[in-house]
Amino acid sequence: MxxxxxxxxxxxxxxxxxxxxxxxxxxxxxxxxxxxxxxxxxxxxxxxxxxxxxxxxxxxxxxxxxxxxxxxxxxxxxxxxxxxxxxxxxxxxxxxxxxxxxxxxxxxxxxxxxxxxxxxxxxxxxxxxxxxxxxxxxxxxxxxxxxxxxxxxxxxxxxxxxxxxxxxxxxxxxxxxxxxxxxxxxxxxxxxxxxxxxxxxxxxxxxxxxxxxxxxxxxxxxxxxxxxxxxxxxxxxxxxxYYPATRPTFKQTFKIAAINTLPAVEIIYAHESYNPKLIKDAISDGAQGIVIAGTGAGDESLAAEPYIAAAVAQGVPVVISTKINVGCVVPSAGSDTIAAGFLNPVKSRIQLQYALANNYSMNATRASFEQVLGSMIGYGASG
Missing domain, CATH: 3.40.50.1170 (L-asparaginase, N-terminal domain)
Structure with a gap:
């Protein structure tokens, strides 16, 4: 030894x-x-x-x-x-x-x-x-x-x-x-x-x-x-x-040569009686994207829904992850928010930063999170 x-x-x-x-x-x-x-x-x-x-x-x-x-x-x-x-x-x-x-x-x-x-x-x-x-x-x-x-x-x-x-x-x-x-x-x-x-x-x-x-x-x-x-x-x-080299099923990669700065993306931590106005405040302070560390499998409170809708209407992507840190937020057909899949809040924030830095559209950003998992469970995500 x-x-x-x-x-x-x-x-x-x-x-x-x-x-x-x-x-x-x-x-x-x-x-x-x-x-x-x-x-x-x-x-x-x-x-x-x-x-x-x-x-x-x-x-x-x-x-x-x-x-x-x-x-x-x-x-x-x-x-x-x-x-x-x-x-x-x-x-x-x-x-x-x-x-x-x-x-x-x-x-x-x-x-x-x-x-x-x-x-x-x-x-x-x-x-x-x-x-x-x-x-x-x-x-x-x-x-x-x-x-x-x-x-x-x-x-x-x-x-x-x-x-x-x-x-x-x-x-x-x-x-x-x-x-x-x-x-x-x-x-x-x-x-x-x-x-x-x-x-x-x-x-x-x-x-x-x-x-x-x-x-x-x-x-x-x-x-x-x-x-x-x-x-x-x-x-x-x-x-x-344990097995030969393999790429994680849901992994996305991003180019960085032309990136000099990263857009601000804030994580909002959900809990009992949390103040969803924090979403509006973060955007007012310059956040270009929002990640919500949701309860359970990415659940959103009723009080948060109008703030989330307002953010999306402004063109600000809102990614829903889970504060539990392990598990999956599943894509939902017709949802305005983006499901983080298996990414926890901090990793969701990073992926959203690099999607925005590469000038992804809202649909392309959604696809980077949802497309592979969505296709497996029957929900599509356009790119």
């Missing part, structure tokens, strides 16, 4: 970023602002694949003054060079280029950040003559599923993106970050990871980003797809896969 304890504890005293090093593909790495590289000198191994790690902060880069503290630590403290240095086994399976894309709590990651992150990853992986086998994104777990979903629906090639985080900071006695990072890179270089889009790897499990959600606020066994399950896992840091 490998031990990562010493590496994890040393992270708190390592520098937050390394100076830029010379690398083999200067134009590519300069564009990416590579701040750590094992691709030159004695560390480079020409027989190994190349992986790009983009660090954004989060618990995996968190630090505390106590090794027993896994609740009141500071997220986004440790840099990508230190993360790699704490897991020397990484360099036995790949050459690493590291980019310090950000270093903050994932709650502070913005949609604009993730759009730029996706453009960088598409450039690094999908451009002609790219020398990267795959990319790994280290990320805080609070919004990890949102970033992973965005990367999944905007990836333009078959190379894998693996998103990884940790539930305990690097300074914790039983830090999970180093092991998770090793597993993430291991999956990124596995040829069988190709064609699966973005993958989430934590705690010996491999999940497809389209389906995977955060299910628990505290425990290590928190990410998963409650109904659809995992696509694979790792045993002794060796990936296994």
């Amino acid at each position: 490998r031990s990562f304890l010493a590496g994890a504890l040393c992270l708190s005293v390592l520098a937050s970023a390394a100076p830029t090093l010379s690398v083999r593909d200067v134009p590519q790495t300069e564009f990416l602002n590579v701040t750590y590289s094992s691709s030159s000198g004695s560390l480079h191994n020409s027989s190994l694949p190349n992986v790009l790690i983009l660090a954004t902060g989060g618990t995996i880069a968190g630090s505390s003054t106590s090794s027993e503290d896994d609740t009141h630590y500071q997220a986004g403290v440790i840099g990508v060079a230190a993360l790699v240095a704490a897991v020397p086994d990484l360099l036995n399976i790949s050459n690493i280029d590291g980019v310090q894309f950000a270093n903050k709590n994932s709650g502070d990651i913005t949609s604009a950040d993730v759009l730029q992150l996706s453009k960088l990853i598409n450039y690094a992986l999908c451009r002609s003559h790219s020398n990267y086998t795959g990319a790994v994104v280290t990320h805080g777990t609070d919004t990890l599923e949102e970033t992973a979903f965005t990367l999944d629906i905007t990836l333009s090639c078959s190379k894998p993106i693996v998103i990884v985080g940790a539930m305990r900071p690097a300074t914790a006695t039983s830090a999970d970050g180093p092991g998770n990072l090793l597993e993430a890179v291991t999956v990124a270089v596995d040829p069988r990871a190709k064609g699966r889009g973005a993958l989430i790897v934590l705690n010996d499990r491999i999940g497809q980003a389209w389906y995977t959600i955060k299910r628990n606020a505290n425990t290590l066994e928190t990410f998963g797809a409650p109904e659809q399950g995992f696509v694979g896992g790792l045993l002794s840091y060796t990936p296994f896969w």
Whole structure:
């Protein structure tokens, strides 16, 4: 069994970023602002694949003054060079280029950040003559599923993106970050990871980003797809896969090359006696789309109906999801609202943003959510 304890504890005293090093593909790495590289000198191994790690902060880069503290630590403290240095086994399976894309709590990651992150990853992986086998994104777990979903629906090639985080900071006695990072890179270089889009790897499990959600606020066994399950896992840091690469049935993909900003889309959380005027207020404040985290299977209150109708009349799409986070909102013939299907509220918001950013019509936006599921259950959705 490998031990990562010493590496994890040393992270708190390592520098937050390394100076830029010379690398083999200067134009590519300069564009990416590579701040750590094992691709030159004695560390480079020409027989190994190349992986790009983009660090954004989060618990995996968190630090505390106590090794027993896994609740009141500071997220986004440790840099990508230190993360790699704490897991020397990484360099036995790949050459690493590291980019310090950000270093903050994932709650502070913005949609604009993730759009730029996706453009960088598409450039690094999908451009002609790219020398990267795959990319790994280290990320805080609070919004990890949102970033992973965005990367999944905007990836333009078959190379894998693996998103990884940790539930305990690097300074914790039983830090999970180093092991998770090793597993993430291991999956990124596995040829069988190709064609699966973005993958989430934590705690010996491999999940497809389209389906995977955060299910628990505290425990290590928190990410998963409650109904659809995992696509694979790792045993002794060796990936296994339950079935060949496949595309999720309801997945849509979106072009991002011409997108520079994303339209505002707000989520309205339904509950007993919630104020549906929030829908009108959100639109008045500039929202171009609304997602309602509905009760049950996306139920709407009678009080909300006139506000929803007014929004649709203004040309503002209203997507109905469910706050339960697991399950399906089924398309209904003749409905003015758009059914989210199996997408939870935060993923529905992201998909609606990218549909609007690509200037989809109301019908095309509806089709991106409803068409596949609708055809299965007997309701059409025009494109």
